[in-house]
Amino acid sequence: MGEKRELTVELGERSYPIYIGEGILAEAGKLFAQHGISAKSPVMIVSDEAVAKHHLPQLQSVLKEAGFSIVTAIVPSGEGSKSLAVFEDLVGQGLKAGMDRKSTIVALGGGVVGDLAGYVAAAYMRGIKFVQVPTTILAHDSSVGGKVAVNHPLAKNIIGAFHQPELVLYDLNTLQTLPQREVSAGLSEVVKHGLIWDAEFVTWCDENADRLLALDPDALGYALYKGCSVKAAVVSQDERENDLRAILNLGHTIGHALEAVAGYGELLHGEAISIGMVGSAMLAVRLGAPEEIYTVTKHVLRRVGLPTKLPEHLDTEAIMDAMMHDKKFQEGTMVFIVPVALGRVEINKTVSSALVREIVEELKREE
Numbered sequence: 143m144g145e146k147r148e149l150t151v152e153l154g155e156r157s158y159p160i161y162i163g164e165g166i167l168a169e170a171g172k173l174f175a176q177h178g179i180s181a182k183s184p185v186m187i188v189s190d191e192a193v194a195k196h197h198l199p200q201l202q203s204v205l206k207e208a209g210f211s212i213v214t215a216i217v218p219s220g221e222g223s224k225s226l227a228v229f230e231d232l233v234g235q236g237l238k239a240g241m242d243r244k245s246t247i248v249a250l251g252g253g254v255v256g257d258l259a260g261y262v263a264a265a266y267m268r269g270i271k272f273v274q275v276p277t278t279i280l281a282h283d284s285s286v287g288g289k290v291a292v293n294h295p296l297a298k299n300i301i302g303a304f305h306q307p308e309l310v311l312y313d314l315n316t317l318q319t320l321p322q323r324e325v326s327a328g329l330s331e332v333v334k335h336g337l338i339w340d341a342e343f344v345t346w347c348d349e350n351a352d353r354l355l356a357l358d359p360d361a362l363g364y365a366l367y368k369g370c371s372v373k374a375a376v377v378s379q380d381e382r383e384n385d386l387r388a389i390l391n392l393g394h395t396i397g398h399a400l401e402a403v404a405g406y407g408e409l410l411h412g413e414a415i416s417i418g419m420v421g422s423a424m425l426a427v428r429l430g431a432p433e434e435i436y437t438v439t440k441h442v443l444r445r446v447g448l449p450t451k452l453p454e455h456l457d458t459e460a461i462m463d464a465m466m467h468d469k470k471f472q473e474g475t476m477v478f479i480v481p482v483a484l485g486r487v488e489i490n491k492t493v494s495s496a497l498v499r500e501i502v503e504e505l506k507r508e509e
């Protein structure tokens with residue numbers, strides 16, 4: 143069995159641990175008790191169909207054995223479940239199961255389940271505890287930091303809250319059942335954490351791309367630990383995105399618009415963000431940064447199997463419109479995260495929409 147790692151998201155009285163390792167799920171009962179999860183009120187596990195098939199039985203039996211009374215809610219797999227309709231259904235299931243203010247919601251799944259279940263936890267009876275049990279590579283990002291939300295047809299994550307989990311249990315064994323396309327999509331946010339914070343880690347991702355794609359537990363454990371560490375460091379300094387936290391949005395100004403225009407399905411989040419990060423690198427070069435930023439960004443994203451070309455059939459004006467509905471459109475301008483060197487980015491609020499339109503068109507011409 144590989145190394146077990148632990149780190150803390152430092153947020154004063156709301157600080158919480160992230161446990162990463164092979165076989166962590168077996169310790170869920172003990173860790174829940176240690177971190178104040180009540181066994182006197184029902185605990186709701188929220189998962190999706192694909193994840194439940196592989197990993198729900200183990201979590202259910204470990205928690206039951208530890209004396210927790212479990213309610214289970216399964217939602218359809220995919221981005222479509224991040225909706226107000228599914229949110230309302232989960233609230234109804236919670237009420238029918240007798241969940242009260244001391245109940246806890248456990249999100250067993252990827253970013254979709256984490257964001258959705260987290261938002262239910264933030265709103266149910268004005269807020270109850272929740273635990274993140276991420277089962278995708280991408281969810282090293284979504285399970286840490288407390289951004290929880292559902293989508294509106296016009297814009298991603300537009301109905302949401304900041305609500306931190308009590309703990310994050312990341313069992314690397316669960317990742318072994320991931321489809322290959324989801325492996326690559328998850329690596330998008332791993333690479334992002336390098337691009338915004340740590341140039342050496344970008345090089346490491348390039349050199350270890352094959353091991354990551356093959357789900358080598360040692361490589362995965364290290365990459366997810368590094369990604370979670372960057373995320374924790376940023377969130378600890380700016381929990382509610384007043385300033386620094388915006389850097390975690392590298393690639394998301396264009397990426398979120400692509401997801402919305404493509405109808406939340408054609409492009410996975412990680413794929414849309416990959417294209418968006420190439421767009422940000424192009425923008426950086428137009429603003430005077432070294433060409434290397436674009437070539438390295440594109441190279442490493444391709445190495446982990448990600449798309450870098452914007453699908454030509456997505457309408458440029460619809461993409462521009464979608465950007466205006468995003469949270470990154472503020473006080474009449476688009477906020478872009480722009481690389482200034484490898485591993486370093488800045489927040490730019492002065493990019494003209496004409497230049498953005500040019501970048502979108504250029505992304506369609508990518509090889």
Ligand SMILES: NC(=O)c1ccc[n+]([C@@H]2O[C@H](COP(=O)([O-])OP(=O)(O)OC[C@H]3O[C@@H](n4cnc5c(N)ncnc54)[C@H](O)[C@@H]3O)[C@@H](O)[C@H]2O)c1
Binds near residue numbers: 277285321328331
């Ligand atoms: N809150 C945040 O800070 C944050 C950060 C990044 C992304 N997100 C959000 O996360 C979402 C994307 O997350 P995701 O990529 O994890 O998608 P996802 O949750 O839809 O999971 C991807 C797919 O893989 C399946 N799956 C998950 N785990 C599996 C496993 N272990 N074995 C087999 N199949 C499995 C799921 O059923 C789904 O079909 C987006 O909605 C994005 O906006 C949020």
Ligand SMILES: O=C(O)C(=O)C[C@@H](O)[C@H](O)[C@H](O)COP(=O)(O)O
Binds near residue numbers: 298388390391
């Ligand atoms: O945690 C953050 O902050 C992020 O920006 C992480 C992103 O990867 C994630 O996709 C997040 O949900 C985007 O947030 P949003 O506020 O732009 O919707």
Ligand SMILES: [Zn+2]
Binds near residue numbers: 283331394411415
């Ligand atoms: Zn993201």
